[in-house]
Amino acid sequence: MAFVNRDLLTHAVRQRLVRLPAPYDSHYGVVPLPPPENHVSLGGALDRLVAASSALGKVQAIAQDMADPYLISRILKRQEAVSSSSIEGTNSTLDELLAVEDADEDGRSEVQQVRDYAQLLDRLLPDAAERSYRVFDLDLVRRLHADVMKSDPGYKDEPGELRDSVVWIGGGHIAYSTWNPPPPAQVRSCLLETIDYLRNEGMQSMTQNLVVRMAVGHAHFEAVHPFRDGNGRVGRLLLPLMMAAEGQVPLYLSPYIDAHKHDYYAALKRAQQRLEWEAIVGFVSDAVVATVDELMVTRAALAMLRKDWAGRRKFRKGAASTRALDLITDHPILTVKRLASLLNVTVAQANQAVGQLVEAGILSERTGYARNRIFAATEVLTIVNRPFGHPPARPTEDEEAGPFGFPR
Incomplete structure (x- = not known):
């Protein structure tokens, strides 16, 4: 068989068929226009x-x-x-x-x-x-x-x-x-x-x-x-x-x-x-x-989630935990060390901020380790990980649930 099926190719493409080198010299390739x-x-x-x-x-x-x-x-x-x-x-x-x-x-x-x-x-x-x-x-x-x-x-x-x-x-x-x-x-x-x-x-x-x-x-x-x-x-x-x-x-x-x-x-x-x-x-x-x-739907869902986070506890203006809220949608999985670097604060300050965000149900610890722990914003990941074209999860009727059905 010289090519797949010449009938599949329009005339201008058939004119561009050239023999392939050995050991495939019984077949032809196309030099595209x-x-x-x-x-x-x-x-x-x-x-x-x-x-x-x-x-x-x-x-x-x-x-x-x-x-x-x-x-x-x-x-x-x-x-x-x-x-x-x-x-x-x-x-x-x-x-x-x-x-x-x-x-x-x-x-x-x-x-x-x-x-x-x-x-x-x-x-x-x-x-x-x-x-x-x-x-x-x-x-x-x-x-x-x-x-x-x-x-x-x-x-x-x-x-x-x-x-x-x-x-x-x-x-x-x-x-x-x-x-x-x-x-x-x-x-x-x-x-x-x-x-x-x-x-x-x-x-x-x-x-x-x-x-x-x-x-x-x-x-x-x-x-x-x-x-x-x-x-x-x-x-x-x-x-x-x-x-x-x-x-x-x-x-x-x-x-x-x-x-x-x-x-x-x-x-x-x-x-x-x-x-x-x-x-x-x-x-x-x-x-x-x-x-x-998809971009607009995700953007709106994350804005809604960010608004909900702000009401979960009193976040002091300028505090590391408050500033972290604006970073988490872009860094939904992070370590304390990475957060400290992103916020330009000490590791101790970042650790305190993470503790406050865990208490508010915004972050959760994933590894179970005492050191080198990784924290995740599960609500963010659920929004961005959904199959393409699917709407974000809707709120449950549980009044204690957050905007996407997560317990607060």
Whole structure:
């Protein structure tokens, strides 16, 4: 079988078939066309794109008018890392990641990989916001891959190095694949076309809005598949980086993608096999709208919880425990030492603050140890850990319960 099924490929894509090197020389890969810079046909995706643009504007207005810290919360980056890694079969939980980060430990290999992803966002998003689209170059893409794969003991190549082997997508064997990326000899030139598009210096800067460029750039990168493994994670990292480069508050779309994997892969296939860009533009548009909706619901739930906390005891203005209330939604798992560092107080003062927060039912101790104890804001974790698209838990009728059904 020369390729999956040539009938699945539009004529322009069939024209880009090239024979793969031995031992796969009875099969063909696709050298993707450069990403389109002119208007792309949107068909039924236009209304979805308009809704996505409106959602981005809503987030931007809140960020500018209210300087809302939740919109740039470290929790959002860590949820992105957990979900994006989960799509690729690297499984961790948000709780485990936060505990490892706060205790400054390595943890399992899977947790290390997720932590590397999250901390990469911490480092690179400010750079993208400062440098705009100039941030995109070959070195950046290789750094992204090197950092997200450096803790994967099973990765066979040097992290960050472009592949020199044949890869295919779907099926246990190349004969049953759904997409064969270009041969190794064409990887670099194809990737440079992706990067040129990401730099937004051509006609696309005038003919395509941000959401369209995110969709097209992501789909083209995945079609090139420049690394042996880890392409999905790198491709999804490009999305918030593109938003930051645009001056937009970054959104993290992997939780939505993880919850709609079938639709995600179907949209990628239509874009790659048939150049039906409206499929992936529609999917990314839906992801943006749903992510903003989720963001607003979570933000409101945490604000409601914060208000409830303030009524649980008398918190003295300026005290460490009072100041800690504003940090816990961003650090729902922490140690006394970390709290002391965040508040710039002594360990003794932080320990006293934690004791008061435990008495108020805001924090609870998780380890049972006498030393090196880890404390968690269970109510916060329940809100942020809920499945994507599910509402926060409603209050119970128990008058002694807090706003999300937790006993006070």
